[in-house]
Amino acid sequence: MTELSKSGAAVGEPTAASPAPTAFLEVRDLKVHFPTDDGLVKSVDGLSFQLEKGKTLGIVGESGSGKSVTSLGILGLHTAGQYGKRKAQISGEIWLDGTELLSADPDHVRKLRGREMAMIFQDPLSALHPYYTIGQQIVEAYRIHHDVDKKTARRRAVEMLDRVGIPQPDKRVDSYPHEFSGGMRQRAMIAMALVNNPELLIADEPTTALDVTVQAQILDLIRDLQKEFGSAVIIITHDLGVVAELADDILVMYAGRCVERGPAEKVFYEPRHPYTWGLLGSMPRLDREQQDRLIPVKGSPPSLINVPSGCAFNPRCPYADVPKDNVTRTVRPELTEVGGKHWAACHMTQEQRERIWTEEIAPKL
Amino acid sequence: MLAYLIRRLFAAAVMLVVVILAVFCIFFVFPKWAGVDIAGSFVGKQADPAAVEAVRVKLGLDDPVYSQVWEFFKGIFVGRTYAAGGDVTHCAAPCFGYSFRTQQAVWPVLTDRFPVTLGLALGAAVLWLVFGVAAGVLSALKRGSLWDRGAMVVALAGVSLPIYFTGLLSLAIFSYGLGWIDGQYVPIGDSFSGWLGGMILPWITLAFLYAAMYARITRATMLEVLGEDYIRTARAKGLTEQVVIRKHAMRSTMTPILTMLGMDLGALIGGAILTETTFSLPGLGQKVLDAIKNQDLPFILGVTLITSLAVLIANLVVDILYAVIDPRVRLA
Numbered sequence: 215m216t217e218l219s220k221s222g223a224a225v226g227e228p229t230a231a232s233p234a235p236t237a238f239l240e241v242r243d244l245k246v247h248f249p250t251d252d253g254l255v256k257s258v259d260g261l262s263f264q265l266e267k268g269k270t271l272g273i274v275g276e277s278g279s280g281k282s283v284t285s286l287g288i289l290g291l292h293t294a295g296q297y298g299k300r301k302a303q304i305s306g307e308i309w310l311d312g313t314e315l316l317s318a319d320p321d322h323v324r325k326l327r328g329r330e331m332a333m334i335f336q337d338p339l340s341a342l343h344p345y346y347t348i349g350q351q352i353v354e355a356y357r358i359h360h361d362v363d364k365k366t367a368r369r370r371a372v373e374m375l376d377r378v379g380i381p382q383p384d385k386r387v388d389s390y391p392h393e394f395s396g397g398m399r400q401r402a403m404i405a406m407a408l409v410n411n412p413e414l415l416i417a418d419e420p421t422t423a424l425d426v427t428v429q430a431q432i433l434d435l436i437r438d439l440q441k442e443f444g445s446a447v448i449i450i451t452h453d454l455g456v457v458a459e460l461a462d463d464i465l466v467m468y469a470g471r472c473v474e475r476g477p478a479e480k481v482f483y484e485p486r487h488p489y490t491w492g493l494l495g496s497m498p499r500l501d502r503e504q505q506d507r508l509i510p511v512k513g514s515p516p517s518l519i520n521v522p523s524g525c526a527f528n529p530r531c532p533y534a535d536v537p538k539d540n541v542t543r544t545v546r547p548e549l550t551e552v553g554g555k556h557w558a559a560c561h562m563t564q565e566q567r568e569r570i571w572t573e574e575i576a577p578k579l
Numbered sequence: 580m581l582a583y584l585i586r587r588l589f590a591a592a593v594m595l596v597v598v599i600l601a602v603f604c605i606f607f608v609f610p611k612w613a614g615v616d617i618a619g620s621f622v623g624k625q626a627d628p629a630a631v632e633a634v635r636v637k638l639g640l641d642d643p644v645y646s647q648v649w650e651f652f653k654g655i656f657v658g659r660t661y662a663a664g665g666d667v668t669h670c671a672a673p674c675f676g677y678s679f680r681t682q683q684a685v686w687p688v689l690t691d692r693f694p695v696t697l698g699l700a701l702g703a704a705v706l707w708l709v710f711g712v713a714a715g716v717l718s719a720l721k722r723g724s725l726w727d728r729g730a731m732v733v734a735l736a737g738v739s740l741p742i743y744f745t746g747l748l749s750l751a752i753f754s755y756g757l758g759w760i761d762g763q764y765v766p767i768g769d770s771f772s773g774w775l776g777g778m779i780l781p782w783i784t785l786a787f788l789y790a791a792m793y794a795r796i797t798r799a800t801m802l803e804v805l806g807e808d809y810i811r812t813a814r815a816k817g818l819t820e821q822v823v824i825r826k827h828a829m830r831s832t833m834t835p836i837l838t839m840l841g842m843d844l845g846a847l848i849g850g851a852i853l854t855e856t857t858f859s860l861p862g863l864g865q866k867v868l869d870a871i872k873n874q875d876l877p878f879i880l881g882v883t884l885i886t887s888l889a890v891l892i893a894n895l896v897v898d899i900l901y902a903v904i905d906p907r908v909r910l911a
Contacts, residue, residue, distance in 0.1 A: 291811060291815060294814050294820065327814070327817035333815045335808060335811070335815075342809055342812065345830050345831065347906075354816065355817075390907070392906070
């Protein structure tokens with residue numbers, strides 16, 4: 215905790231009633247828990263980060279690490295329209311441009327959705343309504359937040375479709391989602407998300423459902439649009455290749471928590487958490503000659519109901535047996551700064567990790 | 580869309596011809612092959628053989644099958660003439676023949692009774708759609724609440740209780756007990772309020788059964804739709820929850836409901852036998868029950884054809900509405 219106060223705005227598990235932050239988006243100690251019959255699922259359990267306008271944050275992790283739950287939490291979609299289900303328990307703070315969203319009036323947050331913060335979903339086929347044309351859906355998104363007639367909104371929709379690279383946008387605007395190819399659908403989805411010039415764009419695995427050849431085009435498009443609109447972008451993925459292309463900062467999630475975060479080049483070239491090493495080791499790379507097989511992270515993610523005490527990664531960590539001094543193993547490792555704006559949560563000392571990385575891991579990648 | 584429409588209309592027309600042929604064969608050709616003497620059943624048990632023979636000739640029962648089928652088919656569309664010696668009867672189109680028992684022409688009786696059944700079916704459909712769908716949507720939105728459980732228990736009761744129980748119960752309470760409703764059927768032409776009074780209990784009884792089914796289907800479909808990704812997208816756009824439900828969720832929920840409505844309405848228009856019998860409504864259902872008891876083949880045949888036609892038309896309408904609602908169907 216002392217590191218936090220020293221570094222000021224860098225990262226935080228903040229004290230209660232902390233003042234409004236200066237960053238455009240700041241998430242503080244976000245917890246999203248879902249009560250189930252089997253117990254409390256701690257999907258996100260104390261996540262903090264911040265993001266400036268014009269920057270891209272990549273959130274990386276396995277399935278079930280809490281990436282999507284985090285993004286839906288920022289948009290307030292865990293509380294909107296949860297009929298009769300047991301309510302998600304959300305705590306912490308989400309500051310967007312000086313407004314705290316979790317304590318704000320839900321209707322106010324609704325008005326921010328789509329206008330200030332928008333989202334691109336994983337599978338554009340199921341995320342677009344099959345019964346409405348692409349144009350109708352974009353027009354609807356525009357007219358919620360802009361008091362314009364249908365004609366103006368339609369012109370805007372055509373303009374956006376053109377901008378995201380859909381050929382003959384004035385014709386395709388009247389097509390239905392099933393008449394588009396996968397890549398075109400995702401382009402249309404992006405057009406819909408950007409139609410209101412949102413300042414925060416969250417892309418939740420935007421390329422997972424697409425062909426590899428289309429993936430690169432979509433990523434290029436997101437990057438270009440970000441430059442043009444100057445929005446803050448959160449890109450959520452389990453694909454390190456995607457964040458390598460786009461992200462300024464990377465946040466690695468494991469079992470609902472951040473295990474490492476920092477500038478992209480730091481996380482890629484000087485990672486300081488065994489889980490990040492595992493992710494890097496399991497990523498195929500074309501830019502280097504492959505000497506050995508890919509190294510998977512052994513085991514599977516822990517149950518989010520009974521998260522292991524101490525380090526959640528401990529059961530799968532190849533370095534769990536490295537002798538650690540002055541550490542109680544049942545205590546969770548906190549994020550500590552390991553370099554300029556670079557944080558990791560591991561019980562090993564920095565020297566131990568530096569040595570393992572340079573001697574054992576880096577040469578194999 | 581136009582191509583879809585033409586294809587559907589053509590398919591319906593073909594279906595209609597097939598149904599007419601099949602029904603005729605079932606009632607007039609197959610029994611003969613099985614050795615049943617249709618002319619004898621027309622005339623009666625202790626009949627004069629000469630009279631039976633006359634009927635056989637007049638109805639053309641000894642003609643080749645293809646000629647009988649053709650005469651019947653022609654009769655429906657242009658009318659036909661029955662002739663045996665000097666006895667000539669012309670039956671105007673649409674000709675379904677004459678009753679074996681009352682010697683009445685079938686078609687006028689059908690048209691006479693059809694409005695009663697149509698009124699019963701349509702009125703009940705409006706009721707069950709409004710209440711069933713509304714209850715189902717509310718249950719889905721308040722899943723697990725007291726309302727939801729209560730509504731689903733009532734729905735279960737509605738599905739399980741037979742018409743002749745709920746119908747007689749409602750008659751006993753509202754007509755004989757409280758005396759609020761006369762319960763007599765009055766043609767709509769004679770007195771509109773009288774007609775309403777006579778129809779209200781049958782409507783409610785019939786609608787209760789169907790509303791229960793529709794509520795359950797609506798609830799299940801709505802819950803499924805609410806879990807769809809595009810509903811999440813709609814919320815992410817910043818739509819109010821009301822618009823999300825009304826515009827995005829309801830439209831998808833309507834498709835299975837429409838399918839059911841087409842089938843149910845079609846079947847009911849062919850005669851709601853239980854309801855009509857319980858409430859003594861002079862509709863098709865009651866007539867067909869009489870006809871079956873009396874082995875009055877032409878009537879059974881006529882009602883069967885009307886029912887088939889109703890199902891065909893209802894399905895055609897549903898198919899077209901389907902295409903209006905779901906653009907993907909237009910490709911099919």
